[in-house]
Amino acid sequence: MxxxxxxxxxxxxxxxxxxxxxxxxxxxxxxxxxxxxxxxxxxxxxxxxxxxxxxxxxxxxxxxxxxxxxxxxxxxxxxxxxxxxxxxxxxxxxxxxxPMGRALFGTVAVFAQLRADTVRENTRRGLQHARANGRPTVMTEERVTAAVQLRDAGNSISAIARELGVGASSVIRALTRYDQTAVSR
Structure with missing residues (x-):
């Protein structure tokens, strides 16, 4: 299977x-x-x-x-x-x-979780940097986290935008930045 x-x-x-x-x-x-x-x-x-x-x-x-x-x-x-x-x-x-294979599987899972946590932290830092440089965004850290969770739950971009009260293009840009950060790790 x-x-x-x-x-x-x-x-x-x-x-x-x-x-x-x-x-x-x-x-x-x-x-x-x-x-x-x-x-x-x-x-x-x-x-x-x-x-x-x-x-x-x-x-x-x-x-x-x-x-x-x-x-x-x-x-x-x-x-x-x-x-x-x-x-x-x-x-x-x-x-x-x-037993060693099962232990290695667990180790791989630890690194997968580390990657996801690192992506979230990089997203947070990127948003802080943008705000500090006078580039405010409607996609706050909380909204990006919510957008990722909503996307992972199978919601469409338009549904996510409606839920967060922002434009679809803002959601797309935020998720694209999030995904690019994930790929680079």
Whole structure:
């Protein structure tokens, strides 16, 4: 089995699906516009229900499965107790059938959470810098955080803009800056 996920509705999971197919996944479950920090992503829930003892869950990267350290540890533990292995295409040396593999999985999850926390901190600093240099923005730190959360929950740009009381272009610029900061880490 395979599992793919993209964080926003306008991202395409096609490359993940092709990689999982090439790795031999006989069925691929795909979540669109779902944050890895959500436990009840629709296709993730179906995937977990579909998996049976002895199955191997193939993912492109371990951060597709869990967005926090706690979730990663809980997920690996749950799957291990059910007799299900996880294989990551980008972290091939992490084999969850061994204690060391499970520990490495947890370590990768720690770094994924560190990356997300660093992105938030960089966004906050960038907004402070812009305000200090006389460039006020309607997208305050709180609004950027809310916009990211709303996007990760699957809301459209226009819905986010309405919710925050700002223009769609402000939301797009803020999310683009947020995403670019995430990519550079």
């Amino acid at each position: 395979g599992y793919a996920r993209v964080s926003t509705g306008d991202q395409e999971p096609g490359s993940q699906e092709r990689e999982l197919d090439a790795a031999g996944a006989v069925r691929v479950f795909v979540d669109h516009g779902e944050s890895s920090r959500l436990r009840d992503r629709p296709q993730w829930v179906v995937c977990l229900d579909y998996l049976r003892k002895g199955d191997t869950l193939v993912v492109r990267a371990l951060d597709r499965v869990a967005g926090t350290t706690t979730m990663a540890i809980e997920t690996i533990s749950e799957l291990h107790h059910r007799g299900i292995n996880i294989k990551s295409l980008t972290e091939p040396d992490i084999v969850t059938t061994t």
